[in-house]
Structures are given as C-alpha cells and as structure tokens.
Amino acid sequence: MSEPLLQAVNLQCERDERILFRDLSFSVLPGTVTRVEGANGSGKTTLLRILAGLNDAWSGDLYWCGEPRARQRESFLRNMLYLGHRPGIKPLLTPMENLRALMAGRRPVSDEVLSRALEGTGLAGYQNVPCRNLSAGQQRRVALARLLVADEPLWLLDEVFTAIDADGVRAIESLLQQRAAEGGAVVVTTHHDLTLPGMQRIVLGGGLTDDE
Amino acid sequence: MTSNPVRVQPVVEGVGVAGAMKAVFLRDMKVAFRQRQDLLNPLLFFVMVVTLFPLGVSPEVSFLREAGAGILWVAALLSVLLSLDHLFRHDFDDGTLEQLVLQPQPLFLLVLAKTLAHWMLTGLPLVILTPVLGVMVHQPGNSIGILCLTLLIGTPVLSLIGSIGAALTLGLRSAGVLLSLLVIPLYIPVLIFGTGTVAAASEGAPVGAYLALMGAFLFLALTLAPFASASALKISMSNS
Numbered sequence: 001m002s003e004p005l006l007q008a009v010n011l012q013c014e015r016d017e018r019i020l021f022r023d024l025s026f027s028v029l030p031g032t033v034t035r036v037e038g039a040n041g042s043g044k045t046t047l048l049r050i051l052a053g054l055n056d057a058w059s060g061d062l063y064w065c066g067e068p069r070a071r072q073r074e075s076f077l078r079n080m081l082y083l084g085h086r087p088g089i090k091p092l093l094t095p096m097e098n099l100r101a102l103m104a105g106r107r108p109v110s111d112e113v114l115s116r117a118l119e120g121t122g123l124a125g126y127q128n129v130p131c132r133n134l135s136a137g138q139q140r141r142v143a144l145a146r147l148l149v150a151d152e153p154l155w156l157l158d159e160v161f162t163a164i165d166a167d168g169v170r171a172i173e174s175l176l177q178q179r180a181a182e183g184g185a186v187v188v189t190t191h192h193d194l195t196l197p198g199m200q201r202i203v204l205g206g207g208l209t210d211d212e
Numbered sequence: 213m214t215s216n217p218v219r220v221q222p223v224v225e226g227v228g229v230a231g232a233m234k235a236v237f238l239r240d241m242k243v244a245f246r247q248r249q250d251l252l253n254p255l256l257f258f259v260m261v262v263t264l265f266p267l268g269v270s271p272e273v274s275f276l277r278e279a280g281a282g283i284l285w286v287a288a289l290l291s292v293l294l295s296l297d298h299l300f301r302h303d304f305d306d307g308t309l310e311q312l313v314l315q316p317q318p319l320f321l322l323v324l325a326k327t328l329a330h331w332m333l334t335g336l337p338l339v340i341l342t343p344v345l346g347v348m349v350h351q352p353g354n355s356i357g358i359l360c361l362t363l364l365i366g367t368p369v370l371s372l373i374g375s376i377g378a379a380l381t382l383g384l385r386s387a388g389v390l391l392s393l394l395v396i397p398l399y400i401p402v403l404i405f406g407t408g409t410v411a412a413a414s415e416g417a418p419v420g421a422y423l424a425l426m427g428a429f430l431f432l433a434l435t436l437a438p439f440a441s442a443s444a445l446k447i448s449m450s451n452s
Contacts, residue, residue: 005220030218053314054310054313054314054449054450055449055450056446056447056450057450057451065220073316075220075222077314077316078221078316079220079221080314082310082311082314084307084310085307086305086306086307086310087307088306088307088308088310088311089306089307089308090239090243090302090306090308091306092243092247093242093246097239097242101235101239101308102311104227104231104232104234104235104239105232105235105236105312105315105316105317105322106227106316107227108227108231130246151218151221152221153218153219153220182218183218183219184218
C-alpha cells in the first residue's frame with residue numbers, strides 16, 4: 001500500500017458551541033476517491049476547509065505525506081487543489097482571463113491548453129465572454145476547467161455537482177474516476193448520489209465506512 | 213490532462229514569487245478598469261469635498277491659503293478610506309480570495325501586490341489631481357510641490373494601513389463603521405506630519421526632517437502592514 005497523501009488523526013471541530021465531529025481519523029491514499037456525506041449543516045464544507053487549511057478552528061493532527069502539515073505548507077499548497085462552493089471566478093473577467101489568473105499563481109500553462117480545457121468543459125465559443133453574462137452552471141464549468149489542466153495530486157472539491165446538468169455530472173464522475181486511476185486522490189462533498197468503485201466514504205454525524 | 217502518473221510535485225517546479233505577484237496585480241488592474249465607475253467614485257469625492265469647502269466656509273484667499281493643504285489632505289484621507297472596503301470584499305464574495313490564500317507563495321507578498329494595485333487605482337490619481345485643486349484653493353507654487361510630495365509618500369501608507377483594517381473586518385456584515393474606527397486613529401500621525409510638512413514649507417522652514425519622518429512611516433508600513441493584513445485575512449477566512 002502506498003503512503004497516504006493526507007492523514008487526519010482525531011480531528012475535532014466545534015462551531016457555535018456545537019461539536020460538528022470528534023475523533024475523526026482517516027487517510028486519503030493516492031488513487032482513491034473519498035466522499036464526505038452528511039445532512040445539511042453536518043460540517044462537510046467545514047471539514048473540507050480544514051483539510052485545505054482555510055479553517056484553523058480545529059484540534060487534532062493533520063499529516064501531509066507523513067509529516068505534520070503545518071511544517072509542509074508550501075509543498076502542501078503546491079500539490080493541493082481546492083474548489084469551494086464559491087467558484088473563484090471574477091464576473092467581470094472572461095473565462096480565459098479567469099483561468100489564466102488562477103493558473104498564474106501555480107504553474108505556467110499556455111493559452112492553447114487553457115482554451116482547450118474550456119472547450120473540454122463545454123464552453124467552446126464562450127472563452128472571451130465576460131463571466132457575468134454566463135449562467136451559474138457555466139460559471140461553475142469555468143472553475144471546473146481547472147481540473148482538466150491540474151497536476152496537483154490532491155483535489156478537495158466542495159459540492160462540484162451544484163448547478164451542473166446531467167451530461168456534465170457524468171463527465172465529472174468519469175473525470176474523477178480517471179483521476180483516481182492515474183494515481184490522484186480526490187475528496188469530494190456532495191448530496192448527489194455518487195458511487196464509484198472502491199470509494200471511501202466519510203459520514204459526518206455517523207462514522208467512517210468503506211464501500212467495498 | 214496529464215499522461216504520466218500523478219505524483220507529488222516538488223515545490224520548486226511552481227511559479228516564482230515575482231510572477232505570482234505580477235499576476236495578482238495585473239488581474240486587479242484589469243478588473244478595476246472593467247468597472248470604471250467604482251474607480252471614479254473616490255476621485256469624485258475628493259474633487260467635491262475640495263470644491264465645496266470654499267463655498268461652505270469662506271472663499272477668502274487668506275483663509276484658503278491657510279487651510280488649503282489641510283482640506284486637500286483630509287479629503288484625500290477620507291476618499292482612500294471610502295475605497296478600502298472594496299480592497300478584499302469582492303474577492304471574498306466570489307471566492308478568488310480563497311484561491312489567493314491557497315497559493316503556495318507567501319501570502320503577505322500577494323497581499324502587498326493587491327495593496328499596490330489599490331494605491332495605483334485610488335491614491336495615485338489623487339496625487340495627480342492635487343496640483344489642479346491646489347491652485348483652486350490658492351496654494352502658492354512651492355506649497356503645491358511639497359503637498360504633492362507628501363501625498364505621494366502618504367497615500368501608500370494610507371492604503372497599507374487600511375489593508376489591515378479591511379482584512380480584519382472582512383467577515384463582518386456591516387464592516388463600514390468598524391473599519392473607519394479601526395483605521396482612522398492610525399491615519400492621524402500621517403495626516404499631522406503630511407500637513408505639518410506643507411505648513412513648514414510655506415513658512416520657509418526646512419522640510420527635510422518632516423519628509424524623512426514621512427519616509428520612515430512609508431517603510432514601516434511597507435514592511436509591517438502586509439504581514440498584519442495576511443494574518444488578518446487568514447483569521448477572516450477561518451471564521452467564514
């Protein structure tokens with residue numbers, strides 16, 4: 001078995017004097033998809049933000065490639081891609097400009113590759129239309145285009161299926177599966193009924209189960 | 213899509229700090245120029261305050277010569293204050309700020325790039341307009357030069373200090389009042405030395421010491437404010 005990319009040990013998080021989860025331990029291995037489930041308000045997004053390092057209100061231990069994450073900040077951020085439910089898209093910029101700006105901080109990517117990624121998410125012909133003229137689903141697709149050019153091994157995706165049509169959902173499902181086959185690790189929160197072979201499930205307000 | 217197996221990449225194979233800062237700066241500029249009325253607001257406020265003052269108080273040459281520099285400085289300070297809430301707010305709402313915090317480069321440098329863009333879009337236009345408005349409030353030529361110089365050194369300080377307040381109040385729904393209360397006390401020394409420099413110059417006193425102090429403010433703010441803003445941003449992120 002390969003070394004886990006991300007390992008959580010006894011995570012506990014309290015929000016508004018309510019314990020969202022405690023003693024939560026799990027590993028995210030390369031080549032796996034992990035689905036975080038739970039009712040509304042059970043802390044799915046909070047858990048994902050904790051894993052991404054956006055939320056500091058937690059206790060327990062987080063390890064990145066076997067070392068405490070706090071000491072591996074740069075390596076962790078370089079190799080982790082987080083998509084929140086706010087898509088990170090500027091409404092005044094075009095999909096191309098948005099994607100270019102998002103990639104500029106991570107890895108130099110040529111415009112051709114970015115343009116092809118946008119076409120890959122069904123935005124062919126919309127590359128140079130300001131994002132505020134696009135629908136909510138199309139805006140999400142701009143954010144999702146990043147997944148097609150990403151080289152980060154760990155993806156943390158919060159509610160990726162929101163506002164995406166049925167074809168898009170199938171495309172994302174197969175993308176996640178392909179990603180896992182290539183050796184990437186994906187953690188996703190969703191209400192959508194996502195079932196992939198070998199998928200690990202973290203049920204908040206419940207426990208950890210393996211889907212095999 | 214990657215053809216070779218996905219693996220953990222070494223940190224060095226990323227984008228350098230300078231490249232990332234440039235990208236942040238250019239994106240902010242581009243967004244601002246797509247929304248020009250937001251850009252004009254602080255400028256219009258500045259011009260209005262300075263024009264209304266003689267009408268409201270006194271159009272006497274002797275009064276305006278005495279108070280002109282102070283009026284310009286206060287108007288500039290308030291107009292920077294008005295624009296502060298936009299510094300991080302839009303980015304926070306659309307999620308680009310999350311992505312900024314998660315970039316592998318040191319956050320304080322990215323914040324510095326954002327603050328620099330903010331100054332270029334608000335502080336710098338004020339400095340450029342100052343000679344015209346200075347003539348309007350009967351400032352002598354020599355004073356106008358010094359006034360521009362103090363604003364050129366002073367407005368970046370206002371943007372830098374303001375970025376701390378903007379970052380701290382990001383998670384709050386009605387940030388406006390609190391932001392002003394937090395930031396204004398820190399603006400007061402800059403205002404006092406800014407107007408003091410012009411007053412000294414108009415009396416023919418040497419201004420070297422004043423300018424040196426203002427320069428010290430600028431470098432202190434340049435070195436410390438980005439760290440404070442970056443930490444404040446992380447706190448605001450954590451609570452959202």
